[in-house]
Amino acid sequence: MVEAVLIDLFSLPASLQSNIQGELCKKLETVEKCSSIPAPFVYVMCCQQQGCERNDEQEFLLPALRDFQSLKKRLEVVHALTTAAALYTIKQSLDEKDLSTIKVILPALRKDLMKVYIDHLFTPVYKFEFEDLQVAADCKNLQIAEPQSEEQTLSTQAMALIQSEIQMYLESLPSLKGELTILRSPLIPDDIFLHGFTTRTGGISYIPTLSSCNLFSSSKRRDPQIVVKENLRRLAKAAGFNPETFHRVKTDHANAVCVLGKTEPESYDGIVTNQKGVTIAAPGADCIPVLFADPVRKACGAAHSGWKGTLLGVSMATVNAMVSEYGCNVKDILVVLGPSVGPCCYKLPQESAEEFHRIDPKCVRLFDSASPYIDIRRATRILLESGGILPENIQDDSVTDQKQNITFCTACHPDKFYSHFRDGTNFGTQIGFISIKD
Ligand SMILES: *[C@@H]1O[C@H](CO)[C@@H](O)[C@H](O)[C@H]1NC(C)=O
Numbered sequence: 001m002v003e004a005v006l007i008d009l010f011s012l013p014a015s016l017q018s019n020i021q022g023e024l025c026k027k028l029e030t031v032e033k034c035s036s037i038p039a040p041f042v043y044v045m046c047c048q049q050q051g052c053e054r055n056d057e058q059e060f061l062l063p064a065l066r067d068f069q070s071l072k073k074r075l076e077v078v079h080a081l082t083t084a085a086a087l088y089t090i091k092q093s094l095d096e097k098d099l100s101t102i103k104v105i106l107p108a109l110r111k112d113l114m115k116v117y118i119d120h121l122f123t124p125v126y127k128f129e130f131e132d133l134q135v136a137a138d139c140k141n142l143q144i145a146e147p148q149s150e151e152q153t154l155s156t157q158a159m160a161l162i163q164s165e166i167q168m169y170l171e172s173l174p175s176l177k178g179e180l181t182i183l184r185s186p187l188i189p190d191d192i193f194l195h196g197f198t199t200r201t202g203g204i205s206y207i208p209t210l211s212s213c214n215l216f217s218s219s220k221r222r223d224p225q226i227v228v229k230e231n232l233r234r235l236a237k238a239a240g241f242n243p244e245t246f247h248r249v250k251t252d253h254a255n256a257v258c259v260l261g262k263t264e265p266e267s268y269d270g271i272v273t274n275q276k277g278v279t280i281a282a283p284g285a286d287c288i289p290v291l292f293a294d295p296v297r298k299a300c301g302a303a304h305s306g307w308k309g310t311l312l313g314v315s316m317a318t319v320n321a322m323v324s325e326y327g328c329n330v331k332d333i334l335v336v337l338g339p340s341v342g343p344c345c346y347k348l349p350q351e352s353a354e355e356f357h358r359i360d361p362k363c364v365r366l367f368d369s370a371s372p373y374i375d376i377r378r379a380t381r382i383l384l385e386s387g388g389i390l391p392e393n394i395q396d397d398s399v400t401d402q403k404q405n406i407t408f409c410t411a412c413h414p415d416k417f418y419s420h421f422r423d424g425t426n427f428g429t430q431i432g433f434i435s436i437k438d
């Protein structure tokens with residue numbers, strides 16, 4: 001069922017616009033007939049040319065819309081200088097209304113081009129269907145970069161141009177919800193390592209649960225990869241690392257570790273490196289982003305440790321990879337546990353609680369209740385200490401620092417952190433990152 005209609009008149013010269021009135025009328029009639037009540041929202045995408053009066057297109061549209069009172073009320077004409085800007089503005093309006101099924105009515109020649117824009121700016125959460133708008137005989141006048149026949153796809157060069165148009169537009173957007181803020185641990189020496197944990201401010205993601213510095217794109221959520229890439233670019237600029245040499249773990253809630261430069265496992269929750277200038281990272285949105293640094297052998301690591309990964313020992317697996325790959329002494333390795341859901345908020349069912357209770361009874365509170373409170377940080381510390389990491393070389397919430405606390409509860413601080421537990425399925429993600437300085 002179509003929830004919104006997007007009429008793409010972006011490439012249509014003003015001289016042609018009167019030609020399509022009749023055609024547009026027919027389309028709107030079908031839309032109105034086929035849609036359930038209430039009527040879908042209608043967006044008209046127009047090019048904002050210099051010197052062009054804002055009302056021009058709206059006026060030309062009026063005759064076509066006169067007979068469609070229900071549609072008219074829900075009509076929005078979007079003028080922009082680029083297709084990227086127009087489409088992003090429409091996406092914001094769709095997201096605000098939580099709409100995801102969209103019919104695009106457009107000149108046939110624009111279809112391939114629009115599909116590329118849509119692939120970049122939307123995710124599989126949205127469903128698009130396309131319908132041709134017949135633009136009569138004059139269609140040769142259409143200002144389209146590269147006219148294509150049905151079978152052809154756009155050239156690599158045209159695709160790259162579209163991508164860079166979108167990137168430039170996203171770069172121009174203001175940061176939301178304040179400055180980009182990075183938490184740094186005093187435990188990790190900053191003459192050797194560059195590291196940090198992100199908070200949720202200073203990016204461009206605008207959907208409430210993703211706003212604003214979301215650093216993970218999922219096919220199940222509304223932030224496309226290109227927006228996450230722009231957030232990462234802003235983070236990299238603020239932190240001083242190169243976003244082109246950035247490696248994030250491919251999470252699976254297990255304990256595989258990737259040694260950077262060796263064969264990459266299909267999925268892994270730990271990553272280690274001794275290469276300079278390469279930034280490695282682990283996400284978290286309640287799960288703990290854990291960072292590892294050995295200032296003696298100059299090696300580092302990152303791990304993503306949720307309740308499953310914690311029980312599977314992903315942190316010690318990462319330590320073991322540093323020891324076996326780079327000859328690190330376990331006593332030299334520093335470990336910092338980033339923002340994560342705290343024992344104040346986190347509950348699990350009895351059977352999982354039992355496994356934490358076996359690690360240490362202190363990892364579980366209200367053990368006899370149906371869903372006891374779990375301390376995944378304490379479990380992580382206990383497993384690290386029994387693996388030989390020195391207690392004073394671990395920073396978590398049991399360590400209070402006068403300069404900077406790191407291990408905040410993500411669920412308790414909605415202004416600073418994302419939390420899956422708190423925000424549900426459309427949650428955003430923060431990361432912990434580390435690299436060895438040149
Ligand atoms: C860190 O936490 C402790 C205990 O809550 C507090 O006393 C201290 O002021 C905090 N440090 C900072 C910089 O907020």
Ligand SMILES: [Zn+2]
Pocket residue numbers: 341342343344345346409410411412
């Ligand atoms: Zn909490």
